[in-house]
Amino acid sequence: MTLIRLENVTKIYHTGEVPVTALKGITLEIGKQAFVSFIGPSGSGKTTLLNLMGVLDKPTEGNLLVNGVNISSLDRAEAATFRANTLGFVFQNFNLIPVLTVYENVEYPLLLVKHVPAEERRRRILTLLEKVGMVDQKDKYPNRISGGQKQRVAVARALVTNPQVVLADEPTANLDHATAFKVINIMHEMQKELGTTFIFSTHDAKIVGEAEILYTLEDGVLVNQETKNRN
Amino acid sequence: MRNLIKIAVRNLFRYKRRTLLTSSLIAFGVILVIVFGGLAISFKTQMVGILTNTALGDLQIHTKGYVESIDNLPLNLTLSGNKLAEVEQSLKQSPYVAAYSPRIKFGAMISNYAQTSNIRLSAVYPQMENKTCPGLVNRIKKDLPNPDQFIRPGEILVPDNLMKGLGLKVGDEIVLVATNKDGSVNGIPLHIGAVIESVLGPAGKDGFIHIDDAKTLLRMNEPEIVEIAVHLKKFDQLNTAFNELKKGMVAPQSGIEVHTWEQLSPFASIARIVDLLILVVKFILISIVLVSILNIMTMSVYERISEIGTIAAIGTRPGRILMMFLMEGFAMGLLSTAVGIVIGLGLLWLMNLAPIDFTFGMMQVSLAPSIPAREVVLITIIVMLVSIFASLQPAYKASKMEPVDALGHV
Numbered sequence A: 001m002t003l004i005r006l007e008n009v010t011k012i013y014h015t016g017e018v019p020v021t022a023l024k025g026i027t028l029e030i031g032k033q034a035f036v037s038f039i040g041p042s043g044s045g046k047t048t049l050l051n052l053m054g055v056l057d058k059p060t061e062g063n064l065l066v067n068g069v070n071i072s073s074l075d076r077a078e079a080a081t082f083r084a085n086t087l088g089f090v091f092q093n094f095n096l097i098p099v100l101t102v103y104e105n106v107e108y109p110l111l112l113v114k115h116v117p118a119e120e121r122r123r124r125i126l127t128l129l130e131k132v133g134m135v136d137q138k139d140k141y142p143n144r145i146s147g148g149q150k151q152r153v154a155v156a157r158a159l160v161t162n163p164q165v166v167l168a169d170e171p172t173a174n175l176d177h178a179t180a181f182k183v184i185n186i187m188h189e190m191q192k193e194l195g196t197t198f199i200f201s202t203h204d205a206k207i208v209g210e211a212e213i214l215y216t217l218e219d220g221v222l223v224n225q226e227t228k229n230r231n
Numbered sequence B: 001m002r003n004l005i006k007i008a009v010r011n012l013f014r015y016k017r018r019t020l021l022t023s024s025l026i027a028f029g030v031i032l033v034i035v036f037g038g039l040a041i042s043f044k045t046q047m048v049g050i051l052t053n054t055a056l057g058d059l060q061i062h063t064k065g066y067v068e069s070i071d072n073l074p075l076n077l078t079l080s081g082n083k084l085a086e087v088e089q090s091l092k093q094s095p096y097v098a099a100y101s102p103r104i105k106f107g108a109m110i111s112n113y114a115q116t117s118n119i120r121l122s123a124v125y126p127q128m129e130n131k132t133c134p135g136l137v138n139r140i141k142k143d144l145p146n147p148d149q150f151i152r153p154g155e156i157l158v159p160d161n162l163m164k165g166l167g168l169k170v171g172d173e174i175v176l177v178a179t180n181k182d183g184s185v186n187g188i189p190l191h192i193g194a195v196i197e198s199v200l201g202p203a204g205k206d207g208f209i210h211i212d213d214a215k216t217l218l219r220m221n222e223p224e225i226v227e228i229a230v231h232l233k234k235f236d237q238l239n240t241a242f243n244e245l246k247k248g249m250v251a252p253q254s255g256i257e258v259h260t261w262e263q264l265s266p267f268a269s270i271a272r273i274v275d276l277l278i279l280v281v282k283f284i285l286i287s288i289v290l291v292s293i294l295n296i297m298t299m300s301v302y303e304r305i306s307e308i309g310t311i312a313a314i315g316t317r318p319g320r321i322l323m324m325f326l327m328e329g330f331a332m333g334l335l336s337t338a339v340g341i342v343i344g345l346g347l348l349w350l351m352n353l354a355p356i357d358f359t360f361g362m363m364q365v366s367l368a369p370s371i372p373a374r375e376v377v378l379i380t381i382i383v384m385l386v387s388i389f390a391s392l393q394p395a396y397k398a399s400k401m402e403p404v405d406a407l408g409h410v
Helices: A046-053 A076-086 A102-113 A118-131 A147-159 A177-194 B002-056 B067-072 B081-093 B126-132 B160-166 B211-217 B235-249 B267-303 B305-313 B318-353 B373-400 B403-407
Strands: A002-013 A020-031 A035-039 A061-066 A087-090 A165-169 A197-202 A213-218 A221-227 B059-063 B097-111 B116-124 B155-159 B173-179 B185-196 B206-210 B227-232 B256-260 B356-360 B363-367
Touching: A002 A046, A002 A197, A020 A046, A020 A061, A020 A197, A020 A221, A035 A046, A035 A177, A046 A061, A046 A165, A046 A197, A076 A087, A076 B318, A087 A147, A102 A118, A102 A147, A102 B002, A118 A147, A118 A177, A147 A165, A147 A177, A165 A177, A177 A197, B002 B227, B002 B235, B002 B267, B002 B318, B002 B363, B002 B373, B059 B235, B081 B097, B081 B227, B081 B235, B097 B126, B097 B211, B116 B126, B116 B155, B116 B160, B116 B173, B116 B211, B126 B227, B155 B160, B155 B173, B160 B185, B185 B206, B185 B211, B206 B211, B227 B235, B235 B256, B267 B305, B267 B318, B267 B373, B305 B318, B305 B403, B318 B373
Parallel strands: A035 A197, A035 A213, A087 A165, A165 A197, B116 B206, B155 B185
Antiparallel strands: A002 A020, A002 A061, A213 A221, B059 B227, B059 B256, B097 B116, B097 B173, B097 B227, B155 B206, B173 B185, B356 B363
16 A cells, blocks of 8 residues: 655755756655665765655655645645654654653654643653663653664654654664664564554665665666565 | 743753853843832932922912913912812812812012012911921921921011021011012011921022911902912822812813922923933843843754754644744743842842932932832833744744754754
8 A cells, every 4th residue: 555656756956056956757656564765875865855755845846645645735834734643753863852851852742743641642652662672761861872772762752653654864874783773673663563664764785684675766866676575 | 831831941951051141131131120210210209209298299279370470479360269169179079189288379578677588488377288298397497396387377487598698597577578469568577487498408499478477468358379289198199180180170261270290390300301211221121131032042043953953844833833932032031030020129128228318409318219019010021022022033933944954954
């Protein structure tokens, strides 16, 4: 069942005098409960593609449907609501809010974005922190935990709203190899357990092997698609 | 809302030193307004109190046209008979009026039989005058066992400089010579009952006699009242009382005018300057708050662009991002105001322990500064509103950031 559909999507940036084409005519479909990775060298368009699928940006040409919604039709507030209800994000630099504790960071989307009742909030947060192995660190501030722990908290924050898709742009780029594997494994476990679609970009060849579907981008063009059976 | 405030306060304390410096500056502004306002309001209140309690009364009633020609002290613009009775009846019935004092004011020549000078006289009923201007007796250099009888028939209170100029002593006999409204000149002998100080120092030439002596001197069959000074129960009801009395007695054909002390005294201009200075200090406070909050909030937004991108990416709507930053500016203003008010009121309390004494004219003034609660509330509201206003532009900028650009910001 298709969750994300890109039809001939092109993205052109007009930052300087010369327009830069970041993506050229991308067409692909991603189904539910998939574990997808985009690989490619720096500047190949991975982040741009994830931004488009994350409803953070809009394509210059072509159609992009996420969960059946054409994202080009959404205004800023509607896009924010759509992201809150449908998507979760994990960032390369973790992007935890420094003034909030681990618990409060995970709580933030439920409290200030989705207004979930207190009891339900607590249950969901503790469940996820338990799953990512951070429940004993829940009262610490982000500057008191390691990079790997931060990314585990970020995964918990991305999943706490029960999104259909979690988008992770280079989630392991700032982690050592062992920690990177742990984070990817947690994401994989969550995918299996919660049925969430995970889409991540990476250029780490060993991490790439964890993906079930692998897309390769070069100069904004989709050059290869590979489907693997990890089992 | 509680969560927004919690995040706002925590964000403020993220940069402790910067927050401390900015809030110190705002608190200093609040302290300045409270202390300066307390001193200025106290000075103004004292001075107005001295003027109204010793000379003017809170309000005055005259026949129409009198105030315009007050320098000539005309005796043909008076209240008497039924008209006077009606005015007195209105004053007695007014819920605002505590006391009133009818006066005959006129110019006369004072002679010690060897030298002559001119004098401005207020002829009064001492009991009514004492109730209307209770501070007047403090200007009389004499022990007064009964202040209601500070002037008796046959006596005159002479200002200090005339006493010296004419070489007079208490108990000496003088002659008063005056012209009445018909142009008839008359003179009566009086004894000096006491010396009276002028509010504004030794330059004054204002004396007092009993109204019965004025009737004799000016050959009046009945008192022809030039001025009625009115003392209100509550001074802060001045404008209400003024409007009520005006409505009650100033009919188009009545020929009567009511004036507040402000319309009669040059000190009203000084009082207005004091008010203006307080306003200037408030503007300084507004400027301090505006610049400080705008500065700190702008820095805050530019330093947290990536964080704004994160909260926007995870679904925070632009309106809520705007509120988050407004709340931060508001929290900064509130925190600083609270500190400023506590320190400012503490300083006023300390000043009250050792009041500032000084002489104004002939009057001893003791400044015990205090600030009305409504002023403190007003200052708080001003700082809060300016804080929100100053945060508006940075907050708006934060809310308008495209998440994809903000996330990519380094």
